Amino acid sequence: MSEADVDRLFQAFxxxxxxxxxxRVTVADYxxxxxxxxxxxxxxxxxxxxxxxxRASLVTKEKRGREQIVRGNHEGLQKARRLLDEYExxxxxxxxxxADILAEG
Amino acid sequence: MSEADVDRLFQAFxxxxxxxxxxRVTVADYxxxxxxxxxxxxxxxxxxxxxxxxRASLVTKEKRGREQIVRGNHEGLQKARRLLDEYExxxxxxxxxxADILAEG
DNA sequence: GTATCGTACAACCAAATGGTTGTAGATCAG
DNA sequence: CTGATCTACAACCATTTGGTTGTACGATAC
Numbered sequence: 001m002s003e004a005d006v007d008r009l010f011q012a013f014x015x016x017x018x019x020x021x022x023x024r025v026t027v028a029d030y031x032x033x034x035x036x037x038x039x040x041x042x043x044x045x046x047x048x049x050x051x052x053x054x055r056a057s058l059v060t061k062e063k064r065g066r067e068q069i070v071r072g073n074h075e076g077l078q079k080a081r082r083l084l085d086e087y088e089x090x091x092x093x094x095x096x097x098x099a100d101i102l103a104e105g
Numbered sequence: 106m107s108e109a110d111v112d113r114l115f116q117a118f119x120x121x122x123x124x125x126x127x128x129r130v131t132v133a134d135y136x137x138x139x140x141x142x143x144x145x146x147x148x149x150x151x152x153x154x155x156x157x158x159x160r161a162s163l164v165t166k167e168k169r170g171r172e173q174i175v176r177g178n179h180e181g182l183q184k185a186r187r188l189l190d191e192y193e194x195x196x197x198x199x200x201x202x203x204a205d206i207l208a209e210g
Numbered sequence: 211g212t213a214t215c216g217t218a219c220a221a222c223c224a225a226a227t228g229g230t231t232g233t234a235g236a237t238c239a240g
Numbered sequence: 241c242t243g244a245t246c247t248a249c250a251a252c253c254a255t256t257t258g259g260t261t262g263t264a265c266g267a268t269a270c
Contacts (some may be wrong), residue, residue, distance in 0.1 A: 003121040014115035016108040022198055033216055042263085045243055047218075048109055052257095066216050066267040072199075084186045090131050094123050120228085138246055150229055154250075157227095171237040171246050 001079060007081050015051075016051050017041075022058055026072035028080035035070060106184060114185050122146075123154050124147075127163055131177035137166075140175060189205035 012018055021035055036046040050070055053059040057076035062069045119125055125142055141151040155175055158164040162181035167174045 006124070007119050007121060009119075010115045011119035011257095013113050014119055016112060017258095019108075019111070022192065023195060026192070026199055031216075041258090042260060044219085044261080048258070063217095067216085068217065072196070074196055075188065077196065081186075081189045081193060084182065084189060087127065087131070087182055088186060090128060091177070091182065094131055094177075116227095121227095136246075146228090148247085149229065149231080149249085153228075168247095173247065 008056045011059055012052050021049060025059060025070045028067050031067040031069055069086055106189055113161045114181060117157050121199050123158055127184055130164060130175045136172040
């Protein structure tokens with residue numbers, strides 16, 4: 001995963017509407033217009049949010065008749081979690097070093 | 106934590122320079138100018154990145170003489186991880202429901 | 211066929227973002 | 241005291257972001 005991919009991933013999570021979309025489509029299927037009905041903004045605005053989530057691999061779209069069904073994509077979420085886990089690991093290493101120093105002294 | 110706080114948190118993570126700063130200051134102490142020396146951009150630009158990280162609770166600053174020491178702040182990182190864990194939990198619930206339906210059928 | 215629905219996409223706009231330079235205030239070294 | 245260093249912050253600029261409206265087109269309903 002490139003740095004640009006990571007940028008897209010966290011940037012996608014940095015908007016409350018998009019986080020809400022991710023939650024909704026993980027629980028149930030929604031068409032784009034079904035999602036748009038939930039928010040106080042235009043259809044086109046929601047469409048753009050979905051596109052941002054799609055580029056970040058947090059959501060997939062599947063055509064069904066004239067509708068486009070949006071579904072949660074576990075892949076993107078897992079990537080984000082693994083990344084934060086790496087930072088956590090760096091922290092634990094630091095804490096470990098400090099503990100070692102205290103043990104020596 | 107407000108939605109705006111979450112916005113700030115993920116937005117702070119959505120830039121490669123800022124992610125690198127977080128890694129660095131978790132491992133060792135850096136002054137702002139010490140960090141600035143690492144990147145091909147102006148001091149002021151790095152200063153702004155540090156400010157973004159500070160508002161997101163991913164970093165703290167502490168004055169030491171004329172320097173400002175930047176340190177990693179575990180609090181923000183933990184918050185981010187917990188948030189992603191919530192999304193993961195929603196996923197597991199979904200997978201569980203599907204498994205139940207399959208078991209019934 | 212015609213009207214409607216769901217979607218895509220372009221054009222536009224205001225505000226935020228990520229960068230710059232320049233100025234000014236503290237603090238430290240000599 | 242003087243000069244160098246570290247930081248803060250304002251002003252500015254180009255690009256991106258998050259929103260809007262309008263247009264066009266495929267799929268569905270009647």
